[in-house]
Amino acid sequence: MAPVTAIIPAYNEEATIGEIISVLCQVDDIAEIIVVSDGSVDATAEVARRAGARVIELPDNMGKGGAMKVGVDHSRTGIILFLDADLIGLTCEHVNSLIFPVIHGEVKMTVGIFEKGRLATDLAQFVAPYLSGQRALEKDLLDEICDLEECRFGVEVALTKYAHDNNIAIKEVELSGMSHIMKEEKMGLARGLAARMKMYWEIAKTVGSGLKR
Numbered sequence: 001m002a003p004v005t006a007i008i009p010a011y012n013e014e015a016t017i018g019e020i021i022s023v024l025c026q027v028d029d030i031a032e033i034i035v036v037s038d039g040s041v042d043a044t045a046e047v048a049r050r051a052g053a054r055v056i057e058l059p060d061n062m063g064k065g066g067a068m069k070v071g072v073d074h075s076r077t078g079i080i081l082f083l084d085a086d087l088i089g090l091t092c093e094h095v096n097s098l099i100f101p102v103i104h105g106e107v108k109m110t111v112g113i114f115e116k117g118r119l120a121t122d123l124a125q126f127v128a129p130y131l132s133g134q135r136a137l138e139k140d141l142l143d144e145i146c147d148l149e150e151c152r153f154g155v156e157v158a159l160t161k162y163a164h165d166n167n168i169a170i171k172e173v174e175l176s177g178m179s180h181i182m183k184e185e186k187m188g189l190a191r192g193l194a195a196r197m198k199m200y201w202e203i204a205k206t207v208g209s210g211l212k213r
């Protein structure tokens, strides 16, 4: 069996999820693509299934961390690749650059950083690379972090903080030409900004909570 499971948490991402899955289908080291539709009310699940993913449909929205945890619980490989469902410009080379260092035992975790994509998203990841949702890691690490499902958008800082506290090196990988659809683009300015504030609150709560092992 190929060593990696790709897990994509997805909340109303029918516009972009299909293309991401079609790229992942071409990567040799991916055993399975699991999309966790996090209470989506659009055609995310249907589009993902048609594109070739195994789809888990959550009846209610659990938040990003919860959706990722459900995906991990259903995975059967030792390495996990997390990707967001709203990426623009994903290629097989990007995927390989995230998973190879973990497959080859160079590091236990990689994190992907957008570069030379769009100014706004390049800048956001330059300022706060530890927020990135593009990561490959050994599944064992996830078993050691409690309450991941409660973190919602704090899930990435929880992963980064765990690695930092336990002296686990994270390799930053450049994802050249990649971007994602920003909240304000998806939802409009007012709702997008409100969602952004809620996300920052969830991140701040996770930082403040002092994660348990």
Ligand SMILES: O=c1ccn([C@@H]2O[C@H](COP(=O)(O)OP(=O)(O)O)[C@@H](O)[C@H]2O)c(=O)[nH]1
Pocket: 008, 009, 010, 011, 012, 013, 038, 061, 062, 063, 064, 067, 083, 084, 085, 086, 133, 180, 181, 182, 183
């Ligand atoms: O309650 C949520 C919110 C977001 N997501 C997914 O988590 C990823 C990142 O979310 P989003 O794109 O909103 O965050 P951004 O990248 O804009 O910060 C995307 O695949 C979303 O569909 C999710 O599964 N549940």
Ligand SMILES: O=C(O)[C@@H](COP(=O)(O)O)O[C@H]1O[C@H](CO)[C@@H](O)[C@H](O)[C@H]1O
Pocket: 064, 084, 121, 124, 125, 128, 130, 131, 132, 133, 134, 153, 154, 155, 156, 157, 180, 181, 182, 183, 184, 196, 199, 203
């Ligand atoms: O880069 C950022 O500031 C945020 C917000 O992105 P947008 O407001 O959608 O451009 O996105 C990231 O942070 C989230 C929390 O860690 C992650 O879940 C997303 O994957 C990541 O793109």
